[in-house]
Amino acid sequence: MYTLTHETEQDHHEVEAIYDLCFAPGREALSSYRLRDDVPPVENLSHVARDRDGILGGAIRYWPVRIGEASALLLGPVAVHPTRQGEGLASLLIRSTLDLAAEAGWQRVMLVGDAPYYQRYQFTRLSDVTMPPPTNPDRVLGRALVPGAWDGVVGEVTRWRAD
Numbered sequence: 001m002y003t004l005t006h007e008t009e010q011d012h013h014e015v016e017a018i019y020d021l022c023f024a025p026g027r028e029a030l031s032s033y034r035l036r037d038d039v040p041p042v043e044n045l046s047h048v049a050r051d052r053d054g055i056l057g058g059a060i061r062y063w064p065v066r067i068g069e070a071s072a073l074l075l076g077p078v079a080v081h082p083t084r085q086g087e088g089l090a091s092l093l094i095r096s097t098l099d100l101a102a103e104a105g106w107q108r109v110m111l112v113g114d115a116p117y118y119q120r121y122q123f124t125r126l127s128d129v130t131m132p133p134p135t136n137p138d139r140v141l142g143r144a145l146v147p148g149a150w151d152g153v154v155g156e157v158t159r160w161r162a163d
Helices: 009-022 031-036 089-103 115-121
Strands: 002-006 047-051 056-067 070-080 108-112 140-144 155-159
Touching: 002 089, 009 047, 009 056, 009 070, 031 056, 031 070, 031 155, 047 089, 056 089, 056 108, 070 089, 089 115, 115 140
Parallel strands: 070 108
Antiparallel strands: 002 047, 047 056, 056 070, 056 155, 108 140
């Protein structure tokens, strides 16, 4: 049993530690991190999952980005502590926050990830959307939160800017 709550400033160091544990060294050198520089995560969508003893089992973050004039959410990172993997925690984090994103009025979500894994969450390849290099284009995936949300959205993903 896990409790999902909004990530707070007090969670920051634990969340970073789990990301360091789950991802390769140098993760912050990836192009997706350049899109996050000096842009705060979307607070009401970035969550932590704790067990009944308060131990962090997983975390997920979302960031706003632009593709041309369109806004989108960039999902990631999402991580589950290695001792908690296989319990459905990643699925709980992803599904519940995607629902929250739709309720909050977001229309589209994208990520950089493994297509066979993320297709269970209805993510498909975005052939007309380009992440900054050196991102593998086959790993640029998106999901519409409302029908047709990705129709006509083309171009390079850039850092968030307010309208």
